[in-house]
Amino acid sequence: MTATATRPAPTLVLPKTVSIAAAVVAAIPFLIHAIATFSGYFGQDDFVILYRAGSSGPFDADYLFQDYSGHIAPGMFLLAWFVTALAPLNYPIAVIPALLMQAGALILLWRLLVRVFKHRWGLLLPYALYAFSPLILFSTMWWAYSVQLFPLLLTMFGAFNTHLTYLRTREPKHIVTTLLWTAAGMAFYEKAALFLPLLLGFTLLLGERAPWRVWLAHGALLAGFVALYAGLTVSRIKEGLPRVEVILEFLRRSVFDVFLPGLFGGPWADPATGAAISTPALGLRIAAAAIAVAVIVGGIVVGGRKAVLAWSLLGAYVVVDLALVIITRLPEIGPLIGNDPRYTADAVPITVLCGAFAYSSLRLKRPAAGLLIVVLGASATFSYLWLAPGLQFEKAKQYVATAQAALKGNPSMVLYDTPVPDQIMSNWFFEDGKASRVIGLLPGPPKFDQPxxxxYLLDETGTPQKITNVRDPVVGRPGPYEKCGYAVGYDTATIPLSGWSNGRRLLRMEYYTSGKGPVTIRLGKTTYEIQLTDGLHVLYLVVDDSFNRVDINRATQVDPMCVVDVRIGLPVT
Known part of the structure; x- marks a missing residue:
């Protein structure tokens, strides 16, 4: 009898103590952010993106590759379609994918740090700087930005990890995987175009070299993306730069008022308009700048040439970040845009990686690392919770809930589409800043601008108010028949108006008839087919044309009708 060889039981590999600590460091801000995010709601661009998703398909190229304020983001729009198809205007369902990508980015960043620098307690400090960052956590409470930034960060760390694997194994398949990560990032945020120089800098910091075919492959992908982007978007680059003093004020706000305080647990300030942050106290800004200078100088002392290269890579990335704003957004909005952390939040992970390289030779002991992490985490959490209400969009949440309750009580209600308050959607959205975009995906769906x-129209709280008349009207001339006004039958009746009606207005018509049925109304170049009810009634009709008369007929076998009053103006409740 032959003895059978037995395999030894597999060894259970337990995570290093430092990795367990990293999981705690990541979990605390993640849970705080998730709780605060779930307490929020949609706001501003969110409603436009989701509304367009509701009227599009997953293979609609015009929808997926639309020019959205200078962004080409088919990945984001596909995700918007998916969550809308799954649960329209359901905020918790919409934010879950973003939170999953946030968690994935945290995991991949720690994996990258450990693979490059081994398990060190000192790594927890830059990792905490990323995980607790108020710049990232606050700005991503805005759903539309979270599904840009978190995919960018996830794919960035994925690309770094697979490129590192390629450098260590030299297996060509990892070049392909890195390109796929990069392409995925480009599908959500055009800043993924910066992966190529980042990967090149990463390679130099590692002291490695990659053959030209690697960079040619990345260059070809980048060239294809740039060609696609240029072909699908209208250039946002303005003619001529803003004045020097405007640029300097913008740089001061971006770097010294927002970015540097945000890196070190700030900004210790209130939220401002939109996603902006109020300017911190002068002493706090000076302290943050002093810490930044000390960190840079200390890194050079400790890391030498590698630190110089690391800080140069970070500086170049920040310069590109800010330059993009200067040539596109700054001329439109002004230097106050510097207070918006969305334009520098993506530089936080670059700061973390470059700082880790600059201090790679420093061995920070566990007590020192723990103390610094506690101080940073407490300060950053305090700042984040102070800022969080600014992007929870409580006004929008209440508006939608109020309208939804009213529509549930009266499903047949028809609404006149009106702009919503600026806190819900800014007036620069113009036609997209209306109630139909905000509540148009509610169950029903709600009826807008139908005869x-x-x-009704929704007031500033989302409560429907009944329209009772129109103001500033042009009116129909008195009809030829006493008590009937204009008799409308098979032949067309023409009702001349007291003047021209131009643009979007509301027509109010009083009529009576003994026979219900269709009527045809022609206003300028637009014709409406409407079903009338027998008896004495009022008809409201939303019009958007230029005309100075009303042509109306009943070219079917129904009784004539009498039109006794016509007026066209703006609604009055």
């Missing part, structure tokens, strides 16, 4: 006898 109706009873028409």
């Amino acid at each position: 109706a006898e009873n028409l």
